[in-house]
Amino acid sequence: MDMSQPDNFGFTEEAALLKESARKFLADNFPTEKLHALVADDPDPERMPGAHWDRELWQQMVELGWTCLAVPEAAGGVGMPVVAVAGLVEEVGRAAFPCPLLATLNATYALAACGSGGEAALAEIAGGTSASLAVTGQDGSWSVGDSAVKCADGRLIGSAWFVQDARKVERLLVSAQDEDGLGLYWVAVDAEGVDLRPDAIVDLTRDQAHVVFDNAPAQRVSGDAAAALGAAMPAIWSLLAADIAGAAEWQLQTTVEYVGTRQQFERPLGFFQAVKHPLVDVMVQIDQTRSLLYNAACACDTEPAAAARYAHMAKASASETAAFASGRSVQLHGGIGFTWECFVHLYFKRQKHSQMLWGDAAWHRARLADMLIGTAA
Amino acid sequence: MSESAAKDTPEQAQFREHCRQWLADNHPGEPPVRLPQSPLEIMTTEQLDYLQAWQKAAYDAGLVGCDYPEEVGGGGRNDCQRVANAEMIRARTPFLPNVIGLGMAAPTVFYHGQEALKQRLLPRLFSGEDIWCQGFSEPGAGSDLASVQTFAEKKGDKWVINGHKVWTSLAHFAEWMILLLRTDKSHKYDGLSYFVVPIRSALGKGVTVRPLIKITGETGFNEVIFEDLEVDDSFRLDELGKGWQVAMTTLAHERGAGEKVTPRSGGMKSRSTHSSTSSSLIELARQCQRDGRPASEDALLRDRIIRQVIREEGLAQNQRRARVAALQDHPARLPLQNKLLSSEIAQDTGAIAMEVAGASASLYLGDDNAPAGGQWPMAYMNSYGMTIAAGTSEVQRNILGERVLGLAKSK
Ligand SMILES: Cc1cc2nc3c(=O)[nH]c(=O)nc-3n(C[C@H](O)[C@H](O)[C@H](O)COP(=O)(O)OP(=O)(O)OC[C@H]3O[C@@H](n4cnc5c(N)ncnc54)[C@H](O)[C@@H]3O)c2cc1C
Numbered sequence: 001m002d003m004s005q006p007d008n009f010g011f012t013e014e015a016a017l018l019k020e021s022a023r024k025f026l027a028d029n030f031p032t033e034k035l036h037a038l039v040a041d042d043p044d045p046e047r048m049p050g051a052h053w054d055r056e057l058w059q060q061m062v063e064l065g066w067t068c069l070a071v072p073e074a075a076g077g078v079g080m081p082v083v084a085v086a087g088l089v090e091e092v093g094r095a096a097f098p099c100p101l102l103a104t105l106n107a108t109y110a111l112a113a114c115g116s117g118g119e120a121a122l123a124e125i126a127g128g129t130s131a132s133l134a135v136t137g138q139d140g141s142w143s144v145g146d147s148a149v150k151c152a153d154g155r156l157i158g159s160a161w162f163v164q165d166a167r168k169v170e171r172l173l174v175s176a177q178d179e180d181g182l183g184l185y186w187v188a189v190d191a192e193g194v195d196l197r198p199d200a201i202v203d204l205t206r207d208q209a210h211v212v213f214d215n216a217p218a219q220r221v222s223g224d225a226a227a228a229l230g231a232a233m234p235a236i237w238s239l240l241a242a243d244i245a246g247a248a249e250w251q252l253q254t255t256v257e258y259v260g261t262r263q264q265f266e267r268p269l270g271f272f273q274a275v276k277h278p279l280v281d282v283m284v285q286i287d288q289t290r291s292l293l294y295n296a297a298c299a300c301d302t303e304p305a306a307a308a309r310y311a312h313m314a315k316a317s318a319s320e321t322a323a324f325a326s327g328r329s330v331q332l333h334g335g336i337g338f339t340w341e342c343f344v345h346l347y348f349k350r351q352k353h354s355q356m357l358w359g360d361a362a363w364h365r366a367r368l369a370d371m372l373i374g375t376a377a
Numbered sequence: 378m379s380e381s382a383a384k385d386t387p388e389q390a391q392f393r394e395h396c397r398q399w400l401a402d403n404h405p406g407e408p409p410v411r412l413p414q415s416p417l418e419i420m421t422t423e424q425l426d427y428l429q430a431w432q433k434a435a436y437d438a439g440l441v442g443c444d445y446p447e448e449v450g451g452g453g454r455n456d457c458q459r460v461a462n463a464e465m466i467r468a469r470t471p472f473l474p475n476v477i478g479l480g481m482a483a484p485t486v487f488y489h490g491q492e493a494l495k496q497r498l499l500p501r502l503f504s505g506e507d508i509w510c511q512g513f514s515e516p517g518a519g520s521d522l523a524s525v526q527t528f529a530e531k532k533g534d535k536w537v538i539n540g541h542k543v544w545t546s547l548a549h550f551a552e553w554m555i556l557l558l559r560t561d562k563s564h565k566y567d568g569l570s571y572f573v574v575p576i577r578s579a580l581g582k583g584v585t586v587r588p589l590i591k592i593t594g595e596t597g598f599n600e601v602i603f604e605d606l607e608v609d610d611s612f613r614l615d616e617l618g619k620g621w622q623v624a625m626t627t628l629a630h631e632r633g634a635g636e637k638v639t640p641r642s643g644g645m646k647s648r649s650t651h652s653s654t655s656s657s658l659i660e661l662a663r664q665c666q667r668d669g670r671p672a673s674e675d676a677l678l679r680d681r682i683i684r685q686v687i688r689e690e691g692l693a694q695n696q697r698r699a700r701v702a703a704l705q706d707h708p709a710r711l712p713l714q715n716k717l718l719s720s721e722i723a724q725d726t727g728a729i730a731m732e733v734a735g736a737s738a739s740l741y742l743g744d745d746n747a748p749a750g751g752q753w754p755m756a757y758m759n760s761y762g763m764t765i766a767a768g769t770s771e772v773q774r775n776i777l778g779e780r781v782l783g784l785a786k787s788k
Binding site: 006007008009011013015016019249252256259260267268270271272273275276277279280281283284287288289290291292294295310313316317362365366368369372373374376 | 384659662663673674675676679680682683684686687688690691692694695697698700701703704706710711714717718771774775777778779781782783784785786787
């Protein structure tokens, strides 16, 4: 660890209060029964893509100021450290709350890396506008240098894929090739020439779309998308790791509770080590992820040169956690865990989505290998 | 490491400066003989002399035992041991030989011993002049430690001890032993008591120490047999029948989950030392060939090496987070993972190193062509000592499942 990071990850009393109040707010207003009733209405595997969410509750979150926490003070936001925002996101992940918070935060970090070009868009976010990144092609490459969108004369043409919570947001931040290279563009979702095509996804707690641009009017916020996105990625990976850690803790605690009450062979299931030990391993894995993500978030705040390295570690660990906690949560519930009726599937699906999003474990480890071992000839 | 100068108290900052200055002038230098990979395999007096001299020097300079009160030979400082540890490791010093003493006996004696006993025993423990060992395990009592049968019978104001301890690390050099035994056969837990026993002075007079040979071919642990050994009642720690509670203090510290920070030194880079870290693994992968190219270019090996890098960082960050109350759900959750994680990470790193070395992994310490002097096969074998000793990994998982997750007890 570098000596320039504060011992406590910069996790202040204020950050702790935010995390605690978010946890309480979501527990009070959005218990898992409500989530299930809201998003799990249609089990049909060939169902049309849904985008169920509680707009009113989201509006309350916006009013609580959660979307402008990451916006720099200069742009009218709160300018909270990434580590504090990570604490909040962990709680949103624990509740698996369907909302565009993560998407908006991701766009915020990219805009904040755009210099003066990003200020107007940041001011919109500070005012409560939601946004999502549209920077990935159909091949799902997570390299920030690619785009299948072109821009000429302020008009976008082409398509962006794997846009998160696309039907919940008002703006898109799009990377597009223009005459100067790869630029970043700010587009209203309801503008003419923007065609949102929802994907039929497994995860019930999110929505996703590919977006086709046909001469959509856009405003350039940066002439160097790769640099801006590259600078934002460590925060983006750290926050997704936080979402995963929160969701995994729900999976762990829910499964622990189940194996503590369900009896077989005249014992609670948790008595058996074939049940107990994997749950301990889930806990150990979650704790690795949590410790690594706070370290990565803190690096974003205080040690930018190391942020990418630490955030690769955090997301690699988080992707493993997502997969492992999900598998064990279903398996250790037995038959009931295999049903639509049992809540564990909601988290299972959310976690499998998060596992791959912005790079899976092997992808992040390959980047780290290049950084720490050197690129293979 | 999870230790930084940035948040030092004034006392820590001043102490850190002292450590740095002293270490700059007093590194003991290259050892005259090959050192073992850990203090638990010290086999010869040449090795011990070198290491004891180092511990004595570090103690005299105030770097060992600094958080203990001055009356018992400590430095009377506040939360400074972690500073000394970080500085000693940064200066790449040798390890401290009296590991059982510093890590287990000292906190146990300190929290449960009478004042006179502490004042008598702890200074020579900190200085390393008295080596300590731990007499817990027996042929019939391993994971189920509370079933120990070594028995002390009261005769007047003395106790007479009979029994058989095994796997007793460092008993071959130890002056003193912390000893868990039975004073009442009718109660499993409440029949246990805890003593400190001078064993060296009793060799041949009630105490026999016999070396056992380890999987690596080294010695380091022993069996210890007690035949009518008489000890004074003043050597008892805490009350009669409270042995199990006292043992919990020992075990918590042994597993890195105790109140006191254990003095730790290490990191020495020398022809005869070894560290099973991912950075050594990367070094090895650069040296070893696989199909005519450096193993460090093999995609699958790179992935496995990087997993270890991440797990090591995760452990270091756990230790950092364990001191941030707002980022924990349960106070024992992180500390109780320490031993499990560090031992399993080291084991997997060793296993990967063997694969990286490929055919050359067959070469051991005595072979001039062995990569890294043949230390990796030894480290891999030694790692099983770590996943077995101090409560096996299986037992650690039971404890975590029961104490932290609240699952039903497995026994
Ligand atoms: C290098 C080394 C140094 C040591 N130094 C010392 C020392 O200085 N002093 C000392 O007192 N002891 C020492 N020990 C002993 C050590 O503490 C014991 O070996 C250890 O506690 C395990 O006990 P055992 O060997 O009897 O194995 P057992 O308890 O017989 O275990 C055998 C296997 O069964 C498993 N097992 C046992 N019980 C359970 C359970 N309830 N649930 C699941 N699995 C279970 C174990 O995990 C293990 O895999 C040392 C051991 C080693 C390897």
